[in-house]
Amino acid sequence: NAGVTQTPKFRVLKTGQSMTLLCAQDMNHEYMYWYRQDPGMGLRLIHYSVGEGTTAKGEVPDGYNVSRLKKQNFLLGLESAAPSQTSVYFCASSRWGSLGMNTEAFFGQGTRLTVV
Amino acid sequence: RKEVEQDPGPFNVPEGATVAFNCTYSNSASQSFFWYRQDCRKEPKLLMSVYSSGNEDGRFTAQLNRASQYISLLIRDSKLSDSATYLCVVNSNTDKLIFGTGTRLQVFP
Numbered sequence: 001n002a003g004v005t006q007t008p009k010f011r012v013l014k015t016g017q018s019m020t021l022l023c024a025q026d027m028n029h030e031y032m033y034w035y036r037q038d039p040g041m042g043l044r045l046i047h048y049s050v051g052e053g054t055t056a057k058g059e060v061p062d063g064y065n066v067s068r069l070k071k072q073n074f075l076l077g078l079e080s081a082a083p084s085q086t087s088v089y090f091c092a093s094s095r096w097g098s099l100g101m102n103t104e105a106f107f108g109q110g111t112r113l114t115v116v
Numbered sequence: 117r118k119e120v121e122q123d124p125g126p127f128n129v130p131e132g133a134t135v136a137f138n139c140t141y142s143n144s145a146s147q148s149f150f151w152y153r154q155d156c157r158k159e160p161k162l163l164m165s166v167y168s169s170g171n172e173d174g175r176f177t178a179q180l181n182r183a184s185q186y187i188s189l190l191i192r193d194s195k196l197s198d199s200a201t202y203l204c205v206v207n208s209n210t211d212k213l214i215f216g217t218g219t220r221l222q223v224f225p
Contacts, residue, residue, distance in 0.1 A: 001174070002126070031211070033213065035215070036187075040124070040217065041217060042203070042215050042216055042218050043160070043203070044215075045213070045214065045215075048211065048212060050211050056211065058212065060150070069202075090159055090160070092213075103148075105162070105205075105213055107159035107160050107161070108159060109158075109159050110159055
């Protein structure tokens with residue numbers, strides 16, 4: 001069972017370069033999320049999606065864009081990378097619960113991004 | 117004020133000890149509550165959901181206090197393998213899962 005898969009796992013970028021992080025889930029989940037995790041800051045929500053074709057901003061959306069063209073994929077883009085975007089990025093997915101609420105979120109293994 | 121707040125710790129406890137973590141949340145409309153565990157350089161994994169009536173899973177007990185807007189996690193008979201960071205997670209509205217900064221636990225022999 002693949003669950004949530006993130007690619008790549010590691011990446012080094014130069015300031016100003018662009019890249020796309022891919023998240024794929026095979027659990028038919030409606031919700032998908034992108035978080036970043038920095039020391040002492042916990043996981044902060046960048047963007048999220050409640051279904052195919054929809055996206056919304058989280059706590060720290062600036063400098064990032066996302067797309068959810070297919071239900072199973074959620075892409076995170078950095079148009080012009082900055083050193084402040086050096087972080088560990090986690091993708092997660094969850095299904096719509098019976099009471100209309102989130103249920104357990106499953107995480108990918110993370111992408112370690114360094115911007116120099 | 118952060119939506120979800122936790123004491124960052126670290127909590128250093130001997131094997132066999134009982135340890136409790138608290139987490140407060142600011143959105144009174146929150147409906148879903150969870151405790152996740154994260155090992156060093158790994159992804160977070162669900163430890164347990166938190167139900168209104170409180171729930172127990174082996175050595176772990178979770179409680180919810182809606183009036184005071186906090187949740188707690190109690191770990192009894194701590195094991196070395198319990199050493200990790202424990203993350204409080206709250207559904208701030210029907211769409212977003214918001215994480216606390218985590219509480220680090222170190223169990224020593």
